Amino acid sequence: MxxxxxxxxxxxxxxxxxxxxxNVEKGQLAAVIGANGAGKTTLLRTLSGLNxxxxxxxxxxxxxxxHSKPEKLVRHGITxxxxxxxxxxxxxxxxxxxxxxxxxxxxSESAQSKREVLELFPRLGERLSQRxxxxxxxxxxxxxxxxxxxxxxxxxxxxxxxxxxxxLVIEQIFQAIRDLTTAKGLxxxxxxxxxxxxxxxxxxxxVLNLGSIAASGSAAALKDDPAVRAAYLGF
Amino acid sequence: xxxxINTLLIGITAGSIYxxxxxxxxLVWRSTRVVNFAAxxxxxxxxxxxxxxxxxTGSFWIALPLAMVxxxxxxxxxxxxxxxxxxxxxxDQGAEIFLPIIATLGLLGIIKTILNYIYGDRIGALxxxxxxxxxxxxxxxxxxxxxxxxxxxxVLLLMISLTLIFQRTNLGLSLRASSFAPEISRLAGIRVxxxxxxxxAISGAAGxxxxxxxxxxxxxxxxxxxxEFSLLLVFGFVAAVIGGIESLVGAVLGGLTxxxxxxxxxxxxxxxxxxxxxxxxxxxxxxxxxxxIIGAKGGRRx
Ligand SMILES: Nc1ncnc2c1ncn2[C@@H]1O[C@H](COP(=O)(O)OP(=O)(O)OP(=O)(O)O)[C@@H](O)[C@H]1O
Ligand SMILES: [Mg+2]
Numbered sequence: 378m379x380x381x382x383x384x385x386x387x388x389x390x391x392x393x394x395x396x397x398x399x400n401v402e403k404g405q406l407a408a409v410i411g412a413n414g415a416g417k418t419t420l421l422r423t424l425s426g427l428n429x430x431x432x433x434x435x436x437x438x439x440x441x442x443x444h445s446k447p448e449k450l451v452r453h454g455i456t457x458x459x460x461x462x463x464x465x466x467x468x469x470x471x472x473x474x475x476x477x478x479x480x481x482x483x484x485s486e487s488a489q490s491k492r493e494v495l496e497l498f499p500r501l502g503e504r505l506s507q508r509x510x511x512x513x514x515x516x517x518x519x520x521x522x523x524x525x526x527x528x529x530x531x532x533x534x535x536x537x538x539x540x541x542x543x544x545l546v547i548e549q550i551f552q553a554i555r556d557l558t559t560a561k562g563l564x565x566x567x568x569x570x571x572x573x574x575x576x577x578x579x580x581x582x583x584v585l586n587l588g589s590i591a592a593s594g595s596a597a598a599l600k601d602d603p604a605v606r607a608a609y610l611g612f
Numbered sequence: 613x614x615x616x617i618n619t620l621l622i623g624i625t626a627g628s629i630y631x632x633x634x635x636x637x638x639l640v641w642r643s644t645r646v647v648n649f650a651a652x653x654x655x656x657x658x659x660x661x662x663x664x665x666x667x668x669t670g671s672f673w674i675a676l677p678l679a680m681v682x683x684x685x686x687x688x689x690x691x692x693x694x695x696x697x698x699x700x701x702x703x704d705q706g707a708e709i710f711l712p713i714i715a716t717l718g719l720l721g722i723i724k725t726i727l728n729y730i731y732g733d734r735i736g737a738l739x740x741x742x743x744x745x746x747x748x749x750x751x752x753x754x755x756x757x758x759x760x761x762x763x764x765x766x767v768l769l770l771m772i773s774l775t776l777i778f779q780r781t782n783l784g785l786s787l788r789a790s791s792f793a794p795e796i797s798r799l800a801g802i803r804v805x806x807x808x809x810x811x812x813a814i815s816g817a818a819g820x821x822x823x824x825x826x827x828x829x830x831x832x833x834x835x836x837x838x839x840e841f842s843l844l845l846v847f848g849f850v851a852a853v854i855g856g857i858e859s860l861v862g863a864v865l866g867g868l869t870x871x872x873x874x875x876x877x878x879x880x881x882x883x884x885x886x887x888x889x890x891x892x893x894x895x896x897x898x899x900x901x902x903x904x905i906i907g908a909k910g911g912r913r914x
Contacts, residue, residue, distance in 0.1 A: 427799075452801065
């Protein structure tokens with residue numbers, strides 16, 4: 378499981394996270410929601426090794442993950458999909474996918490993962506030799522997710538996968554995330570502005586506000602908590 | 613007509629060597645966003661290694677590959693021990709953007725000083741391994757000799773190998789991905805720092821080849837103060853910029869274009885103008901087509 382204790386992160390003089398602590402059980406999908414600037418992206422970037430923590434601890438499977446490089450954490454099962462359709466536009470769809478599995482150095486396993494991805498997102502299969510910049514926004518998000526699956530993740534960190542997508546596509550992506558979590562027994566941290574949609578598919582929810590946890594609990598309870606709704610969900 | 617064909621042949625041979633130098637510069641630019649003025653010094657140092665091995669073994673065929681290996685090692689060494697720590701500390705604000713440029717300029721000076729210290733005014737001999745007398749076609753000697761053919765062959769072979777490596781292998785995919793999007797590559801598990809060193813190493817090998825071929829195609833000897841190598845560095849840069857600085861194909865086209873234009877100027881206008889002409893071409897390209905001759909509007913090419 379993922380254990381985060383008193384995690385504090387600074388961007389120069391700006392403190393983005395103030396002693397955040399929470400746990401996520403194996404196999405759970407945790408939605409992290411909160412307004413712009415709440416520190417959601419900072420949280421994920423710190424867990425994947427892109428940002429440095431100033432204080433606190435984070436353990437994945439009893440393995441201290443702070444102070445490790447992203448490329449090393451991938452090898453420990455932690456995969457991060459950044460904000461904003463994180464694909465490499467100059468590479469083909471196929472190359473973008475393969476990139477995620479290069480570190481595994483196992484052609485047959487990689488090919489197997491690729492088949493799984495294409496089964497999940499058949500539209501990618503029709504576009505394998507196209508450059509990624511020819512894809513639509515939804516397809517790019519599918520590709521970014523697909524690449525993360527190629528890395529054989531155990532802990533998946535997703536930053537606003539619904540950003541800029543049409544409602545129907547968002548539903549499709551969320552459904553895919555839910556199905557993956559269950560089918561593969563993944564642990565997922567889903568950062569979202571689309572609070573309602575995220576809480577619908579999540580097991581647990583965490584509300585971040587100005588770098589601190591404002592509320593947390595089961596996703597269903599959060600969704601129905603009038604105080605949370607009024608203060609953070611905006612309805 | 614005959615004269616024109618000969619001029620073209622001379623231009624293509626020289627241009628193919630500029631292409632290699634341009635590739636060396638482009639590879640470093642793509643992997644670390646550093647304008648590598650030290651490339652000229654690395655080519656020079658590798659050529660001295662080549663000359664030393666040639667002297668010991670008497671075989672060009674041993675000297676060339678070993679000089680390439682030496683170039684790769686020198687270049688990787690510089691990336692790992694100088695540029696990497698420097699780039700970690702530098703940013704992109706204010707005067708900091710000059711840091712890598714000044715560093716590679718400084719390295720160029722240091723390499724030349726070291727070579728001067730070791731060799732003084734001794735030279736390294738790299739005579740052509742094959743006859744340099746032009747083939748005779750219908751009674752006239754053309755500007756294509758076995759040596760020139762060899763140069764073209766070596767350059768072609770290297771280009772094909774590089775293309776295969778970049779387009780067909782996992783290493784090539786890692787190299788391209790790391791240069792386009794280092795952060796995404798890291799998150800995908802690519803060891804970007806290591807891949808960057810590999811990029812510099814390949815660049816060093818390409819530069820070493822350019823240096824040796826330039827020498828055998830030119831005066832047949834290298835000296836620490838070689839003007840030929842200053843020209844090679846400048847022409848390599850111009851070729852890389854003509855090609856759009858991002859693209860290996862562009863570097864090749866840029867080198868050939870430059871080689872042909874300079875050969876024509878040398879033939880029909882005058883030798884003293886060649887250097888100025890190269891700069892004029894550079895400025896024209898930067899003004900009219902800053903993205904290079906094949907740089908697409910829609911972004912970078914692999
Ligand atoms: N690279 C940076 N340099 C300086 N400050 C930063 C940097 N990245 C984030 N911050 C600051 O840290 C705080 C948290 O930012 P973060 O990107 O984590 O928020 P977020 O919850 O992901 O917001 P959004 O929903 O807009 O993506 C903000 O005040 C932001 O301005
Ligand atoms: Mg964010």
